[in-house]
Amino acid sequence: MVRSFVLLLCGPLLFASPMHVVGQADASRHPANSDPVYLVIRSDDAGMSHSVNMALERLIATGLPVSISVMFPTPWYQETVDILKRHPEVSVGIHLTLNSEWKRSQIDRARGSGLKIDYVDYHMGTAVRYPEFREITERLAKEYGLGMSQYFGETRHDPQYSAAPRDKTDSLVTMVNRLKPRFNLVVTHVGIDDAELGALLDMNTSGPLPDMSKNRQGELDALTSQRFGEAIKARNVRLITYRQVIEMQGLKSMRRPEDN
Numbered sequence: 001m002v003r004s005f006v007l008l009l010c011g012p013l014l015f016a017s018p019m020h021v022v023g024q025a026d027a028s029r030h031p032a033n034s035d036p037v038y039l040v041i042r043s044d045d046a047g048m049s050h051s052v053n054m055a056l057e058r059l060i061a062t063g064l065p066v067s068i069s070v071m072f073p074t075p076w077y078q079e080t081v082d083i084l085k086r087h088p089e090v091s092v093g094i095h096l097t098l099n100s101e102w103k104r105s106q107i108d109r110a111r112g113s114g115l116k117i118d119y120v121d122y123h124m125g126t127a128v129r130y131p132e133f134r135e136i137t138e139r140l141a142k143e144y145g146l147g148m149s150q151y152f153g154e155t156r157h158d159p160q161y162s163a164a165p166r167d168k169t170d171s172l173v174t175m176v177n178r179l180k181p182r183f184n185l186v187v188t189h190v191g192i193d194d195a196e197l198g199a200l201l202d203m204n205t206s207g208p209l210p211d212m213s214k215n216r217q218g219e220l221d222a223l224t225s226q227r228f229g230e231a232i233k234a235r236n237v238r239l240i241t242y243r244q245v246i247e248m249q250g251l252k253s254m255r256r257p258e259d260n
Contacts, residue, residue: 035181037237040245041223042121042149043188044095046070046084047077051197051213055190055220056080060087062224067242069095069121069149072109081113091241093119093149096137107144119242121149138256147246151254154185154245161189162209165218169225176231183245188223191216 046056046068053076059066060083068090070080074097084090094110094117110117120141141148150156157179159171175186191197197213209215222228232239240248 037179037181037184037235038240038245039176039179039184039186039232039237040067040154040240040242041065041186041188042067042069042093042242043190044069044121045189046095047072047074047080049191049196049200050076050079051192051194052076052190052216053079053083055192055216057083059190059220059223060090064223065089065091065239065241065244067091067093067119069093070110070115071095071097072106072113073097073104077109077113081115084115088116091118091243092116093121093242094146096120096122107140117144117146118246119147119149134256141254142251145251147242147251148254149242150185150257152183152245152249153255154183155180156185156187158187160219160222161187161215163218165211165214165221168215168218168222169227172222172225172228173231176228176235176237179235179237188219189216190220190223192220193217 041064043056043059043066045052047053047070056068060068068080068084070077070084070092072094084092092115094106096106107120120137122137138148140146157175159175160168163171172186191213193213193216197216200212202208202210202212231237
């Protein structure tokens with residue numbers, strides 16, 4: 001089982017060297033003693049469907065610094081790649097999908113896409129749920145020169161996920177007002193509420209949501225809302241991407257989260 005897991009993920013060595021991102025704040029130049037509040041906006045499931053990709057394109061168009069996690073084995077991943085190639089300022093991650101029967105190496109496919117890959121994370125937590133899987137994922141991230149989401153001391157938030165669509169903006173604004181200094185992460189799942197996404201069922205075993213398409217549309221609306229932007233500005237929260245986190249901290253600073 002473990003050997004199959006390695007084959008699923010592994011491919012030729014890929015090094016992701018940190019570089020300055022044009023059009024985003026250079027967070028590394030802020031004084032170290034100012035106790036800044038940083039927030040990474042990570043949006044998952046890119047490539048899951050056309051409607052998810054269109055929502056991500058709208059999110060990117062706002063100019064918010066975002067980190068997009070791509071499901072490279074999915075049918076719509078190539079459209080995701082085309083979108084991201086037009087936006088090199090976006091930090092790109094591999095959203096490892098190990099709860100499906102994907103036979104092709106995901107890291108290999110990501111490497112061959114032509115995108116700059118900065119980090120890995122894990123769909124539904126499968127890649128880090130079992131000790132043997134976690135160790136392999138950590139080893140591959142090190143070999144490929146990639147960061148791992150939640151390995152830089154980030155405090156994770158996602159209050160909007162379980163909130164009703166109409167309440168998602170309120171939940172994000174409340175979250176912003178409670179952020180503590182240093183690194184924070186909000187994990188998001190956006191989509192367009194259309195016939196394509198509306199035909200899909202949420203089969204998440206840890207808490208499926210009814211009306212998934214409406215919930216994903218609600219997350220997009222909340223992230224792009226004026227109130228969310230005003231809350232970020234009022235708290236002087238510095239939005240950064242995982243590419244910038246890696247620039248600031250370095251890959252050697254990564255540590256396994258204490259709750260895992």
